[in-house]
Amino acid sequence: MISTEVTSGTQKNFDLGPEHITQLRALESLCFEYHWTEEQFRLGLEKKAFFVLGYEEQGMLIGYLAYSIVLDEMEVLNLGVHPEFRRKGIGRALMHDLMRRCREMDMKRGLLDVKESNIPAIGLYESLGFVQVGVRKNYYPDTREDALLYDLNF
Template sequence: MSDFSYEFSRLGLCDLDDLVDLEKICFPHAWTEQQFWLCLKQKQYYIFGLKKKGELAAYMSFFNVADEMEILKLAVHPAHRLKGLGKRLLGLVLQNCIEMGIEQAYLEVRRSNTAALVLYTGFGFIQTGTRKGYYPDNKEDALIFSLDLMPQ
C-alpha cells in the first residue's frame, strides 16, 4: 500500500460509535453496540483499527487466551477496499501478536467469502477443518484456518 496516511492504533470504548457504524456497513448480521461493549470490557479482547484523518476505515478484533488468538472480525470500509488496507491491518496486528508472545492464530470464515479467503491464505493461513452448515442464516459451511506465528 503506497498510502501511509492511515493511523494504526488499539481501539477502545471511545471508538464504540464508529465501530458500530462500520460494523453495520460491513456485515449483514452486525454485532450490536452491547456486544462490542461487553467484549471491550474484557482484557483478553483486542480491537485494532486504521483511521484516516480521524475516521475509522478498518478494524480487526481478536481474543487472546494463553499463547493463542482467535480472529473474530476483520472489516474494511467499502470505500477503502482493494487498496491493501486489509493486508496492512492483518500484518500489523499479527506482528503485534508475535510481540505479545502469541504463537498460534485461528479463525473461521464462510466458504463463500472469497475476499477473506484470498487475504488469509496470502498470509499463510492453512485450512485445518470444516464446520458443515455452521452459519444458521444460510447453513453455509465455516472453514477453519490456523497460522503458526512462531515457526521453527
C-alpha cells in the same frame, strides 16, 4: 469528499476502546449483515475479552480487526473494511499489525474462520500463511453458510 485511495501518511492503525463503539458499529453495519450489539462490544472491550485494531484515514474509521487472546493463541473474530475502501491493502495492513503483535507477545498459534464464499478474505488469509484445517457446517447465523477453519503457527 474523502478519497478512496489510501495514500502514505494519511492513515494509521490504532487500538480501539469502548469510546469507539459508535464508530465501530457504524462501520460494521456497512461491512456485514449480521452485527454485534453495542452491549457485546462494550462488554468485550471493557472486560478485555477481545481487542480491536482500527484503521483510520483522514479521521475516518475505515477498517477494523477484532481478535481474542487465550494463553498463547490468538483468534481473529472479525475483519471489516468499508466497502468503498476494499481491495486497497487495509485488511492486509491490519493483519500484518496483528501478526507482529502476536510475535512480540510470543503467541504460538493463530486461528480464524471465514465464510466459504468469501474468496477475497480466503485469498488474504492464505497469502499470509494460514492453512485450512477444517469446516464447520452451517456455522454462520445470517446465511447458514459453512465456515472454513484456518490455522497459522507463528
